Amino acid sequence: MKCEEQTPKDPIDLLPPATQIGENTFGCLVDGESFTPDGSPNSFSGSYNFHDGGYDLIVGGGNSQKDEISGVSVGTESLSINTGEKYSLFTRTSGNAYGSVYRSSNTSYTSSEYSGELFISKHDPENRIISGTFWYDIKDAFGDVHEIREGRFDIKY
Structure with missing residues (x-):
């Protein structure tokens, strides 16, 4: 059997499965291409901690092998999360959920113009x-708009 026949053709098939057991996984499509942490030290982060009067969730991954976007994350700032809830991804301010991308030493965040949604499937x-899913549009520091789709994560914090 040829190797190419065993390689998934659809980028979504390269993402980790959408589990809810604390697998410490993260993945999404960035402009239609699969994006997962590259496995290097500190390429994955997942935490939920009490800080400054509220809970901060941060889940993300880095991949130094990608050409443009080398980091993707979602999070909350001073915002408790609950199973079955949807959170709009706007600016990174207290009481909000947000998405971000890291490109060429610049971090950009979702906004009122470029936003999305975070769904907590299990807390x-x-x-x-x-565990949860997410999607968002984001304009990076260079003015390019990116589509983050089919995002999923499953963390043990």
Whole structure:
């Protein structure tokens, strides 16, 4: 059998499965191409901590092998999350959820003009598991607009 027949043709097939068991996975499509952490030290982050009177969620991945976008993340700032809730991704300010991309040493965040949605499919504080999905549009520091789609994560914090 040829190797190319075993390689998924659809970029979404290269993303981690959408689990809810604390697998510490992260992935999405960036402008139609699969994006996952590259496995190098610090290429994945997933935490949910109490800070300055509220909870901050941060889930993201880095991939130094990608040409343009080398980091993608979603998070909340001083905003508690709940299973089954949807959160609009706007600016990175207290009480909001947001998305970000990292490109050429510049971090850009979602805004009122370029936004999206974060859905928490599971938050189990007892077992410290958070799983969810996300999508957003974002304008980077160079003026390019990117589509982040089919995002998924499953963390044990």
